[in-house]
Amino acid sequence: MKKLLDDPAEAVVDSLGGFGLAHADLVTVHLDPVHVTRASGPVPGKVGVVSGGGAGHEPLHAGFVGDGMLDAAVPGAVFTSPTPDQILPAIQASDSGAGVLTIVKNYTGDVLNFETAVELAQAEGLQVASVLVNDDVAVEDSLYTAGRRGVAGTVAVEKIAGAAAARGDSLDDVAAVAERVVRGVRSMGVALTACTVPHVGRPSFDLGEDEIEIGIGIHGEPGRHRIPMGPASDITRRLVDPVADDLALEPGERVLLLVNGMGGTPLSELYVVYGRARELLEERAVTVSRSLVGNYVTSLEMQGASVTVLRLDDELETLWDAPVHTAALHW
Amino acid sequence: MKKLLDDPAEAVVDSLGGFGLAHADLVTVHLDPVHVTRASGPVPGKVGVVSGGGAGHEPLHAGFVGDGMLDAAVPGAVFTSPTPDQILPAIQASDSGAGVLTIVKNYTGDVLNFETAVELAQAEGLQVASVLVNDDVAVEDSLYTAGRRGVAGTVAVEKIAGAAAARGDSLDDVAAVAERVVRGVRSMGVALTACTVPHVGRPSFDLGEDEIEIGIGIHGEPGRHRIPMGPASDITRRLVDPVADDLALEPGERVLLLVNGMGGTPLSELYVVYGRARELLEERAVTVSRSLVGNYVTSLEMQGASVTVLRLDDELETLWDAPVHTAALHW
Incomplete structure (x- = not known):
């Protein structure tokens, strides 16, 4: 295993340390328990928006903390859910009295731990709503998931919910628009190579020299087939x-097209995929009116x-076009 | 070779096609000859800023075309200099009468081809100045270079020269500040793995299972040593x-610290390197007052x-802080 790390067991904390120093204007990194909040604190009157999940998908989620997107992010260990005691302070720190929305990718550990944290926050009198992202059409159930997995569609949910919160929507309204994004977003991925979890030290799965896996999950969970x-x-x-x-897209509809890199693929190849995907959508008379190409939800x-x-x-x-200022998205 | 490409010989053109569609608000992609210009054309009264070089380093250079940075970029084939007939129209399209600065990384082919194009442009009566970037401290001469190679420091030269042009500096002044950046910027890289040029189809060099190369070039040129x-x-x-x-940095100086990924390394590891690099600079009592972490000049x-x-x-x-709106840098 060749990785730019010191102690693999400390990979997440070491990386967050550098992240916090590089973006001190945007975020504050807390280490006990591990969570990331906006440097400027909660915005009075604004609904807080919080997300989190296993590390290893950077820039998700901490890279989306800042103006117009998330108020806090909670990274677990690599490919491992954060615990309720990490999530609770992130919710608390994001509440300015207007309530908090948590955005959770549909993995069993994330769902359970966010539910527990939300109950603890509610028991303290906080208003908290939750939305579950399950955009991956590849498989119906998976290694760590009952139902569909949450993958790169999460970026759209976080951006749009963050923008709704920033313009002053109520908690119910922010949750409703987030749910609307979840209903309208779908994803599917492909792996050309496996990845290696630092503290494991060997590839998560084997893929032949000329073999790829269609429908791969972002933790290397099996997809639909190998070809x-x-x-x-x-x-x-x-x-x-x-x-x-x-999605049952109809002619005349318009869409956001996000081509997301898994981490090790050159940007130039992502643009090739983007061009091909756009052609295929246009063959259906679907208009790509917004685009995003890059490494946003990686493995x-x-x-x-x-x-x-x-x-x-x-x-x-x-809401997509609304200003955003985070480490990984900025316009 | 597993790459998300159709015909490897058309990799650059296919990728630029997708790039142009994804960023039609910012850039226009020309295919005959291949070059990329600002969608909105040259800004009246503003010095034009043009760069280019072999493809394979994306987002460099086309990802930096837009407000506050480059007016045009000229990609060659992968790891191959663009030709004078590509560079000339990029210079012409960037001239609004105030002259054009070309920013060239120090590789023999780039230097010769940009020189030829600049002479052709000057013969047409255009005012053109050039600056040569040679920030790589690893080796003094190299496979494709007499003198030091130009690597990730190019991003700083392009950003700062672009900002100087945007605020209305004269050609002489834009060239002078670009030269000042060149004098003040140094880089050094490490490779953990080799890369594969699409039309070659096999890795550019061999690196053992547990071996890395310190001082690697961005085309896989040999560095200082393998360890x-x-x-x-x-x-x-x-x-x-x-x-x-x-750089002969003295205590009390302040610097920009850019940790640049070569393309296949996770962002999380780049932040680990950033944190360590910052500690080392602070040990020298040098202040990191600006930072950039990500994949900007890749292999x-x-x-x-x-x-x-x-x-x-x-x-x-x-000038670094001045607004920039390009596909790859935006603030």
Whole structure:
């Protein structure tokens, strides 16, 4: 295993240390228990927005803490849910009296631990609502999941809920728009290589020299099938078709197209996939009116990509376009 | 070779196609000959800023075309210089009458081809100045270079020259501040793995299972030495010390610290390196007053990182902080 780390067991804390120093204007990194909050504290009158999950998917979630997106992020160990005692202070620190929305990817550990933390916060009198992200169309149940997994669609949920909170929406309204994004977003990914969890030290799965896995999960969970490596056009079609079919996209609709890198794939290849995915959507007479291409929800150094499509309307476009200032998204 | 490409020979054009569609608000991609210009055309009265070089280092350079940075970028084939007939129209398209600065990384092919294009532009009556970036302290001459190679310090040169042009500086003044950045910036990199040029189809060099190369070039050119894989702290010291020594940093100085990923290394590891590099600079009583961490000057899917340090002063900080709106940098 060759990784730019000191003690693999301290990978998350060491990385967060550097992250906190590099972005001290945006975030404060707390180590006991581990969580990340906005440097400027909660905004009076604004609904707090909190997310979290296992580390190893950077920049998710801590890279999205800042103006117009998250108020706090809670990273667990690599590919491991954060614990309720980490999540609770993140919720508390994000509450300015207007309540807090938690955004949770649908993995059993995350769901249980966020539920526990939310109950503890509610017992203290905080208003907390939750939304579950389950955008991965690849499989119905998975290694760590009952129901569909939450993957790169989470970026859209966090951006849009964050924008709704920033414009002053109530907790009910922020939760409602987040739910609307969840209903309208779907993703599917492909792995060209496996990744290695630092404290494990060996690849999470084996993939042949010329083999790829369609429908891979962001922790290397099995997808739909393994096929021989082929051209980007063919691979992209195997991602776009299930996503567009599952969304039941109709001619004339407009969408956000997010091509997300798994961490180890060059940006240049992501743009090839983006171009192909856009052609496929246009063949369906679907308009790509918003785009995002880059490494946003990764699986350590895995080579591969995912395609995410979000059905848009005027309100969602406005919220997507609203200003955001975080380490990983800024406009 | 597993890459998300169709025809490897068309990798650059296919990728630029997707890039142009994803960022149509910012850039126009021209295919005959290949170059990228600002979508909005040259800004009246503003000095144009143009850069280019072999592809495979994305987001460099096309990802830096937009407000406050480059007016045009000229990508060659992967790891291959663009030709004068590509560079000339990029210079012409960037001229609004105030002249054009070309920013060239110090590789023999880039230097010759930019020189030829600049002479052709000057023969047409355009005012063109050039600056050569040679920030890599690893070796004095290299495979494709007489003198030091130009690497991630290029981002600082392009950002600061772009900001000077945007505020209305004359060609002489933009060139002078770019030269000042070149004099004050140094870099050094490490490779954990090799990368594979698409049309070659096999790794550019061999690196053992537990071996890394200190001082690697961004095309896999040999560095200073190969050593066994070690902890991030040790590796970072082997990058920071030569950079800081070569700059002759004095206690009390302030710097920009850029930790750049080579493409295949997780962001989380780059933040570990950032944290260690910052500690090492602080041990020298040097203040890190500006930071950038991410994949900016890459070598396809190579795993590894580089450390870049730029000596700052009030003016350079102001120009670094000035607004920028490009695909890859936005604030």
